[in-house]
Amino acid sequence: MSARWSTGPFAAEAWAATEEIRRRIDALPLLTELADGSLEPGRFVEYLAQDDFYLRGYTRALATLASRAPTSGAAAFWAKSAGEAVEAEVLLHEGLLADERLRDLPRPAVASPTTRAYVNSLLAATAFEPYEVGVAAVLPCYWVYADMGLTLSERAARLSPHPYAGWVAAYADPGFLDVTRQAIAQLDAAAAAADDATRSRMLTAFVDATWYEEQFWAASYELEAWPA
Numbered sequence: 001m002s003a004r005w006s007t008g009p010f011a012a013e014a015w016a017a018t019e020e021i022r023r024r025i026d027a028l029p030l031l032t033e034l035a036d037g038s039l040e041p042g043r044f045v046e047y048l049a050q051d052d053f054y055l056r057g058y059t060r061a062l063a064t065l066a067s068r069a070p071t072s073g074a075a076a077f078w079a080k081s082a083g084e085a086v087e088a089e090v091l092l093h094e095g096l097l098a099d100e101r102l103r104d105l106p107r108p109a110v111a112s113p114t115t116r117a118y119v120n121s122l123l124a125a126t127a128f129e130p131y132e133v134g135v136a137a138v139l140p141c142y143w144v145y146a147d148m149g150l151t152l153s154e155r156a157a158r159l160s161p162h163p164y165a166g167w168v169a170a171y172a173d174p175g176f177l178d179v180t181r182q183a184i185a186q187l188d189a190a191a192a193a194a195d196d197a198t199r200s201r202m203l204t205a206f207v208d209a210t211w212y213e214e215q216f217w218a219a220s221y222e223l224e225a226w227p228a
Contacts, residue, residue, distance in 0.1 A: 057119030
């Protein structure tokens with residue numbers, strides 16, 4: 001377990017189970033080039049556009065999770081996440097895309113097949129799997145982004161000024177990190193209330209979603225023309 005994160009036993013197990021995937025994520029061209037400031041602006045626009053498509057579905061997944069939560073506290077957390085947290089990210093994207101280096105670049109009109117597959121997996125997990133499995137499915141979006149954001153901010157700090165400083169700073173923001181820690185606590189609470197069979201399904205959902213995080217970043221870098 002990274003010293004950055006304090007967790008309960010299930011979250012620690014889930015994080016350890018994704019170590020190899022996260023190592024591959026750390027080496028993806030999109031992220032290494034974001035860190036050193038060399039990422040071509042068109043690729044950054046592609047990533048931001050795909051992330052906007054993704055967030056529309058992710059918001060629905062969080063809202064579904066809130067409607068199925070077993071306690072008022074959990075319901076309030078996921079409902080707030082579906083609103084405030086995601087809205088803040090959308091506003092961040094709008095601000096970034098208004099930059100004169102990015103605003104006139106072409107943007108994809110449709111979500112990529114990878115984006116659609118990731119979103120569909122989250123919607124299925126939160127709507128049709130047990131609540132606990134849905135929690136495990138949505139958590140990597142928080143946790144992997146937050147951990148990656150801290151890593152990128154450390155690397156990007158060596159370059160000043162940094163062309164993508166606003167994006168890098170957002171994911172190392174103390175507020176985002178605090179919400180991520182709360183989401184991790186929700187995962188551990190859900191696991192503590194689940195039986196062994198459900199915890200096994202939770203672990204699978206967490207690993208699968210982390211794999212989709214990898215595929216999402218990799219596909220966003222490719223700049224392919226996606227079919228409608």
